Amino acid sequence: MAASCPLWALSASELAAAYADALSPRAVCEATLAHVAEVNPQLNAIVTLDEAGALAAADASARRWREGRPASPLDGMPVTIKDNILVAGLRATWGSKLYRDYVPDEDELPVRRLREAGAVILGKTNVPEFTVHGYTDNALVGTTRNPWNPLLTPGGSSGGAVAAVASGMGPLALCTDGGGSIRRPAAHTGLIGFKPSRDMVPRGKGFPAILHDFEVVGPIARCVDDIIRSMDVVGGPKWRATADEPGPPRLRIAYAPSFGDAPVDPVIRDVIERTIAQARTLGLDIETLSSFTLADPLAEIWPVISQTGVAWLLNQHRDWKDKVAPAIAEMAAAGSKYSARDYLGALDGIAALQRSFEALFTQYDFLLTPAAAAMPWPAGEPHPSMIDGRPVGPRGHAVFTPIANALGLPAVSLPCIVVDGALPVGLQAIAARDRDRTLLSFAREQQGRLFAHRWPEAFR
Structure with missing residues (x-):
């Protein structure tokens, strides 16, 4: 680690080595909290800060490290928790006035595992209402901004989480992904x-599931090793069972530059194409699928699942009409018009998609795509209205x-290598279900070759 590197900028892997060499978790926590006080007002990333709890956890961690018995590889690591995941004693609003004053009395299971592992929980990060939008803004605490350009959105629904990690307010964030909300x-x-x-x-007790079984908990970090460390703590029996999973002798990789005829921003298209070309020069066997339509049926399925979920949720709250945003009310109104036949038809459509993708992954180990179809747009706007000169709807950026x-597959977004100063572009890699370790091993091998973390100019 560079002598000039501030403590708040260190990764969890770097911190673990430094703790073993006598650096105090208390010093790291204090430095991180001071950095939060400086930058969070500009970004609105952390919406509930637990300074006293974080310092107490850091002190307990410092004792364990001094005694040579850290609880886990995450002992003493500052972590933020997305505001739709329950943390005992901290407000959990889900970005909605409906839950303005809700304070759970127990941790959701992944949070409990982090706490038992000695992680230092800094607080909760901002989300859009009910985490169903691709930007991060709500009537309770307002808009979260992108550390690369505060006029732009960091996306959603994990916008507060990425704004925190990208700006140095903790090396790790625990988040959820129901349709791309992490990636x-x-x-x-x-x-x-x-x-x-x-x-x-495993999730345990939390907010109601409004996206069927689509939403999962996962980590965000600045390096792959920190992702793996996080999974070693929050992962359940299925994760542990794959510890000795052998990788394929030679990877077979498919690349889909677009899904159907959906537009992709030219900047993203060019960066991804250059990344694929570089991967081929490194010896990766990548086949371009110029016409990829396997995922097209999901465009008709998605509204049925998401809108009926919102309608069902609001039906549990008789006083919702003055407490949710107009966009949420519109989703609920649309969802209330679907029938049980529509919902079961959507589930049947997902089963058909499952068969198609199972066949795809008998031919290929990974499917590569852009992670997003649009570059970040103005922070207060819910979605871009145009991509590559073509009008798009609310999910045009999220194809x-x-x-x-929908299919329960592991997927990771990796930051492509771009010209210094340019906005980030992400490459998505998807694998067959339960091939999580193989996917992360691939990501770790390509770190520094095909992708790399950069700090935004304001935080270098």
């Missing part, structure tokens, strides 16, 4: 965002990510 924000901020396979990270959620 697209990571792509917009130059981070690694990992969406595990379904059931790889590449939700298939992994």
Whole structure:
């Protein structure tokens, strides 16, 4: 680690080595909290800060490190938690006035595992209402901004989480991904965002599931080793069972530059094409699928699942009408018009997609795509209205990510190497279900060759 590197800029892997060499977790926590006080007002990333709890956890960690008995590889690591994941004693608003005053009395299971592992929980990060939008803004605490350019969005729904990690407010964030909510924000901020396979990270008791079984918990970090460290703590029996999983002798990789005829921003298209070309020069066997339509049916399925989920949730709250944003009310109104036949038809469509992608992954180990179809747009706007000169709807920027959620597949967003000063662009890699370790091993091998973390100019 460079002598001039501030403590708040160190990765969890670097901190573990430094703690073993007598650096105090208390010093790191204090430096991180001071950095939060300086930069969070500019970005609005952390919406509930637990300074006293973080310092107490850091002191307990310091004792364990002094005694040579750290609780885990994450002992003493500052972590933020997305505001739709429950943390005992901290407000959990889900970005909505409906939950303005909700304070859970117990941790959701992944949080409990982090706490038992000695992690230092700094606080909760901002989300859009009910985490169903691709930007991060709500009526409770306002808009979260991108550390690369505060006029732009960091994406959503993990916008607060990526803004925190990208600006140095902790090396790790625990988040959820229901349709790309980890991967697209990571792509917009130059981070690694990992969406595990379904059931790889058990959830326990939390907010109601409004996206069927699409949403999973996963980590965001600045390096792959920190992602793996996080999974070693929050992952359940399925993750541990794959510890000795052998990798394929030679990778077979498919690359889909677009899904159907959906537009992709030219900047993203060019960066991804250069990354694929570089990968081939490194010996990776990558086949371009110039016409990829396997995921097209999901465009009709997605509204049925998401809108009926919102309608069902609001039906549990008789006083919702004055407490949710107009966009949420519109989703609920649309969702209330679907029938049970529509919902079951959507599930049947997902089963058909499952068969198609199972066949795809008998031919290929990974599917590569852009992580997002649009570059970051103005922070207060819910979505871009145009991509590459073509009008798009609310999910036009999100076409590449939700298939992994619908099918329970592992997927990771990796920050491509771009011209210094340019906005980040993310490459998504998807694998067959439960091939999480193989996917992360690939990501770790390509770190520094095909992708790399950079700090935004303001935080270098």
